[in-house]
Amino acid sequence: MPFLGGSLWIDFVNTTPVIKGTALDLIGDASALERWARQANIETALANAPDDPAALQDLRAQLADAFDRLAASKPLPGDLIATINHLIQHSAIRRRIVDTGDTIALNEHVEFAGPPVASAVAWHFAQFLGNYEHQRLRHCDNPACTMQFYDVGKNNRRRWCTMALCGNRDKVAQYRGRKAVARAD
């Protein structure tokens, strides 16, 4: 929790959830960041440059703003694009043919250069920009929830970050509402 954004950069924006009324920061300190990176399958041990906590907070704020701009089909700020380009400039896809004798396959592996979390997030953001539909970028329908997501569903009708966190709460509220109306009748 919570990797529900549909793309890693949105999961990164979602690292400030409000759980039971308390605002959390899932990358707020070094150990929290390490945990989040592990859950996100980002390799940090071999990094030649560690992530700078202040730079990550700044990147997250810029990407949160970018989410709303993309959703509204507004242009992205030039300094965000410059930041992303800077972060991904030395990362690359390495391709390797793997021949097992029975099958032959092309393996692709992304090699990140620079601070591992920032580089991975920037890479996924850049990939995302190449192929998305703006109307699929949405905030969770629960006004008390800060989560946002990219709806990959065929019908584009997802309303909640998760059914368990917000969808069920809404169902319970609707049920109570109907009961209250029934009693009033």
Ligand SMILES: [Zn+2]
């Ligand atoms: Zn929610």
